[in-house]
């Protein structure tokens with residue numbers, strides 16, 4: 001009996017992030033794209049060494065293996081999208097919790113400095129990918145990854161992410177990726193989730 005991967009529920013209503021991310025985008029992004037990664041993985045893993053493994057072990061075991069790229073891409077994209085939905089909340093933005101704020105100030109000088117680095121990573125990621133706030137050896141860093149790649153394959157702990165695949169913003173923002181990213185950071189980013197991930 002293989003492990004069946006499931007599409008986790010959205011942590012809020014599909015229109016809760018409107019107008020930054022509309023229900024129209026959510027219907028495709030969560031309802032079609034995220035769901036397709038789950039459906040694809042459930043077709044790919046039966047009969048393989050990954051059949052009985054939880055998602056994070058599928059990701060770790062397939063990362064960097066040329067003959068496992070389909071399994072890695074779908075598994076990582078399931079994880080990335082679940083993490084992305086939780087990286088946002090209605091009426092987000094504002095001030096991070098104190099413990100996170102101290103680490104942000106130490107790494108970036110100010111909250112604004114942190115948001116600027118995240119926005120720069122998100123807008124300079126060439127093609128599809130992700131911008132991340134991560135914990136790397138005890139310090140905060142901003143990194144970007146291409147396609148399905150994610151911090152855990154580089155030994156870093158993800159705290160927060162922004163999806164910059166075109167499917168994340170094109171219906172609402174067309175080509176204005178920077179406007180989408182800045183709206184996320186100002187209005188819906190979930191600093192509490194990032195603080196929880198500090199552990």
Ligand SMILES: [Fe+2]
Nearest residue numbers: 163165167168
């Ligand atoms: Fe996406």
